[in-house]
Amino acid sequence: VARCEAEEASTSPKPYVEESRFNWKLFWQFLRPHLLVLGAAIVLALGAALVNVQIPLLLGQLVEIVAKYTREHMGSFMTESQSLSTRLLLLYGIQGLLTFGYLVLLSRIGERMAVDMRRTLFCSLLRQDIAFFDAKKTGQLVSRLTTDVQEFKSSFKLVISQGLRSCTQVAGCLVSLSMLSTRLTLLLMVATPTLMGVGTLMGSALRKLSRQSQEQIARATGVADEALGNVRTVRAFAMEHREEERYGTELEESRCKAEELGRGIALFQGLSNIAFNCMVLGTLFIGGSLVAGQQLTGGDLMSFLVASQTVQRSLANLSILFGQVVRGLSAGARVFEYMTLSPCIPLSGGRCIPKEDLRGAITFQNVSFSYPCRPSFEVLKDFNLTLPPGKIVALVGQSGEGKTTVASLLERFYDPTAGVVLLDGWDLRTLDPSWLRGQVIGFISQEPVLFGTTIMENIRFGKLEASDEEVYAAAQEANAHDFITSFPEGYGTIVGERGATLSGGQKQRLAIARALIKQPTVLVMDEATSALDTESERVVQEALDRASAGHTVLVIAHRLSTVRRAHCIIVMAHGRVWESGTHEELMKKHGLYAELIRRQTLDAPLTSTPP
Ligand code: ADP
Ligand code: MG
Numbered sequence: 001v002a003r004c005e006a007e008e009a010s011t012s013p014k015p016y017v018e019e020s021r022f023n024w025k026l027f028w029q030f031l032r033p034h035l036l037v038l039g040a041a042i043v044l045a046l047g048a049a050l051v052n053v054q055i056p057l058l059l060g061q062l063v064e065i066v067a068k069y070t071r072e073h074m075g076s077f078m079t080e081s082q083s084l085s086t087r088l089l090l091l092y093g094i095q096g097l098l099t100f101g102y103l104v105l106l107s108r109i110g111e112r113m114a115v116d117m118r119r120t121l122f123c124s125l126l127r128q129d130i131a132f133f134d135a136k137k138t139g140q141l142v143s144r145l146t147t148d149v150q151e152f153k154s155s156f157k158l159v160i161s162q163g164l165r166s167c168t169q170v171a172g173c174l175v176s177l178s179m180l181s182t183r184l185t186l187l188l189m190v191a192t193p194t195l196m197g198v199g200t201l202m203g204s205a206l207r208k209l210s211r212q213s214q215e216q217i218a219r220a221t222g223v224a225d226e227a228l229g230n231v232r233t234v235r236a237f238a239m240e241h242r243e244e245e246r247y248g249t250e251l252e253e254s255r256c257k258a259e260e261l262g263r264g265i266a267l268f269q270g271l272s273n274i275a276f277n278c279m280v281l282g283t284l285f286i287g288g289s290l291v292a293g294q295q296l297t298g299g300d301l302m303s304f305l306v307a308s309q310t311v312q313r314s315l316a317n318l319s320i321l322f323g324q325v326v327r328g329l330s331a332g333a334r335v336f337e338y339m340t341l342s343p344c345i346p347l348s349g350g351r352c353i354p355k356e357d358l359r360g361a362i363t364f365q366n367v368s369f370s371y372p373c374r375p376s377f378e379v380l381k382d383f384n385l386t387l388p389p390g391k392i393v394a395l396v397g398q399s400g401e402g403k404t405t406v407a408s409l410l411e412r413f414y415d416p417t418a419g420v421v422l423l424d425g426w427d428l429r430t431l432d433p434s435w436l437r438g439q440v441i442g443f444i445s446q447e448p449v450l451f452g453t454t455i456m457e458n459i460r461f462g463k464l465e466a467s468d469e470e471v472y473a474a475a476q477e478a479n480a481h482d483f484i485t486s487f488p489e490g491y492g493t494i495v496g497e498r499g500a501t502l503s504g505g506q507k508q509r510l511a512i513a514r515a516l517i518k519q520p521t522v523l524v525m526d527e528a529t530s531a532l533d534t535e536s537e538r539v540v541q542e543a544l545d546r547a548s549a550g551h552t553v554l555v556i557a558h559r560l561s562t563v564r565r566a567h568c569i570i571v572m573a574h575g576r577v578w579e580s581g582t583h584e585e586l587m588k589k590h591g592l593y594a595e596l597i598r599r600q601t602l603d604a605p606l607t608s609t610p611p
Contacts, residue, residue: 022329023336030116034109038160041109044102045164051095052165053172056310058088060180060303067298106157114153118145120339129343130413131372139225143218144338148331155328163321166314173307173314180304181296184287188308191282192315195275199268199319206264207323211330213257220250276312283308345412348434351426358440359424360521360552362387362410367419369402369409379405381575382419387522392553394563396596397572403556406572407526410554411437423522442520442551444544446527448511450502455484456491458510462517470517478513479543480506505536512543523551530558560593560600569593 031038062084069077125141178185227234227243234243283305290296296304364385370378379402387393395403408414409421412433421428428436437443442462450458459471466474471491475481483506487493495501495510502510508528515523525544529537541562544555557563563583570580571593579591586593 020333020337022333023340026336026339027332030113030120034112037105037109041102041105041160042164044098044105045161046168048095048098048102049165049168050172051091051098052169052310053176053307055088055091055095056173056303056306057176058084058091059306060299062088062299063302064297064299102161106161110153110157113156114149117149117152117335121145121149121335124339124341127343127347128338128341129345129372130408132341132343134371134373137222137226138229139222140218141338142225143221144334147218148334151331152328152335155324155331158324159321159328162317166317166321169314170311170318173311177304177307177311180300180307181287181290184283184290184296184304187286188279188283188311191279192312195272195279196315196319199272199316200322202264202268202271203319203323206261206268207326209257209261209264210323210327213254213261216250216254216257220247220254223247223250272316276309279312280305280309345415345433348432350432350435351430352432352435353424353426357424358521359389360387360440361389361422361424362522362552362554363422363425364406364409365420365422367409367416367421369405369414369416369418371405372414378417379575380409380416383575384577385570387552387554388567389552390550391567392548392555392565394555394557394566394569395572396557396560396563396569396593397578398596399558401572402575403572404526407443407524407554407556410522410524411441411443439518440521442515442518442523444508444511444515444523444525444528446530448507450495450507450510452496453494454491455487455493455495455510458495459513459517462514466517471513474513474517475510477516477543477546478509479539479546480509480513483509503536505532505540508532508536508540509543512540512547516547521552523547523553524556525553526556527558528555529562560597571596 062081065077065081065084122145125145174185174189177188223243223246227247234240284301287296287301287304291298291301362385364383367380367383368378369380369383370376383402383406385393385395385406395406397403409416410428412421412428415429423431423436423440451461456468456471459474460466462474463470468491472481475484475491484491484493495507512528528544529540532540537559545565548555555563555566563569567582568580569583569586571578571586571591573592579586579589579593581589587597
């Protein structure tokens with residue numbers, strides 16, 4: 001028992017995944033095409049900041065003139081202040097223009113990078129192994145495409161615009177401050193870093209809170225995503241209240257976290273307001289005494305005040321920005337994480353057998369397999385199976401014995417842990433997977449998934465270059481043409497998301513048409529009729545029987561009535577081939593198959609009795 005538990009512990013996924021690092025190299029690749037524009041944006045932003053440094057100095061001079069006129073009313077204020085005012089107006093205009101310019105450029109870079117990143121990430125996600133998706137939640141993957149890219153983009157823009165501006169302003173204003181009054185500047189340089197230190201400490205606590213709050217929001221979104229995505233199941237089990245509660249609990253939790261964060265931010269703001277106001281008062285007080293001692297003019301004090309305010313505002317901005325940088329980097333790390341992840345099974349590449357040489361013989365040789373997310377549980381053990389070309393082989397067995405797993409290995413959704421799967425004697429691992437899936441194997445599953453587009457497009461999904469005539473032919477072969485043409489829109493009918501607007505039998509027949517249009521050499525049907533009622537089963541079965549002719553067929557069936565015609569029936573149990581033979585041979589054996597048949601014929605009268 002102890003060993004079992006140890007195994008369990010080692011295979012269960014870690015609750016806290018280590019945060020991956022930010023990939024600067026990848027970031028550089030996304031940034032490189034925009035370097036020129038970025039350079040221009042930086043120049044404009046620097047320009048705007050330098051203009052900002054000039055403004056307080058001119059304002060001080062203006063105040064000086066005003067002060068002069070409060071003392072003595074001689075000469076014309078207008079003429080004296082005119083040139084200063086025009087210069088100020090000009091600077092304001094230039095500052096506005098530069099700001100406009102660099103914001104436009106930055107938004108251009110940001111949006112283009114976001115599109116590139118989303119496209120690359122989506123592309124790389126679609127290429128991941130099926131095992132990857134077994135282990136991940138769709139909602140989290142989608143949020144990397146949406147929220148994380150968004151967050152990264154806004155951080156990037158903010159860092160460039162605010163960061164550059166704040167840094168330049170701090171530097172520029174410090175220079176002008178020290179020119180105005182060295183003594184005051186020294187005082188300011190002692191007081192400000194002290195306050196900044198306190199602020200940074202508080203800020204890091206706030207950032208931690210903010211991260212927790214974000215994670216909680218993501219958890220709540222996951223719950224909503226799951227419930228909305230599977231709304232039929234939720235409805236069928238009348239689980240609305242439970243889901244509401246579940247979502248409510250998560251929301252409540254995120255509210256608590258967010259309110260805590262809100263209180264933290266409020267405290268921070270309140271305290272920093274007090275600090276800033278005290279600094280103003282202090283500067284006025286000390287500066288005032290300097291003015292009284294005639295060491296400083298009133299206008300200089302005014303300039304000093306405005307400039308020191310600029311410095312403080314810029315420093316505060318920088319500290320907020322620092323938090324944004326951290327958040328942006330972790331969002332970026334999440335975006336980049338899967339971009340560099342390469343799947344074990346590539347999408348394409350490898351040998352294609354020319355059409356005329358392809359016979360469609362499949363062999364499973366001593367195949368053992370366990371799912372990557374549950375490595376300690378072996379689903380197939382030393383499994384052997386042969387599908388002769390052009391023959392129908394049926395795979396039967398109780399639920400959970402690994403029948404679907406066999407089909408997945410054949411599609412190469414996974415590679416076997418041991419042993420090989422061969423097509424015409426070639427190891428599947430040496431063949432081109434996209435050729436294999438796209439042209440050799442036609443797969444019809446128990447729950448056909450259709451896409452939210454027209455019937456025409458859904459069937460054409462099997463072969464993108466198919467002509468309309470080919471689509472009609474495939475639909476006819478799949479017993480689907482008649483019901484399709486009975487719709488007012490015919491082949492142009494839009495099926496709802498996941499085919500929600502069609503019946504089970506209709507969906508299944510579209511799925512069959514979609515598989516047949518490829519003209520696959522090997523046809524795999526995984527319990528294709530088991531979800532259907534008797535009437536649709538008959539229609540679908542008819543289509544399947546017709547489709548089977550001339551293909552190598554693997555029929556996975558739960559209902560044994562559908563497999564009698566098979567050339568060979570394989571009974572699976574405990575991950576192995578338990579027995580095999582034709583229907584008659586197996587019945588004579590009085591083994592597992594005979595037992596399964598006996599049980600189903602016992603059940604049959606019950607299920608076919610009208611209510
Ligand atoms: P069948 O189709 O015969 O009902 P499956 O091949 O679907 O059986 O499943 C065989 C076993 O593998 C089951 O015990 C099931 O729990 C497990 N299994 C199926 N799919 C996965 C998966 N994606 N990840 C981990 N285990 C799986
Ligand atoms: Mg199955």
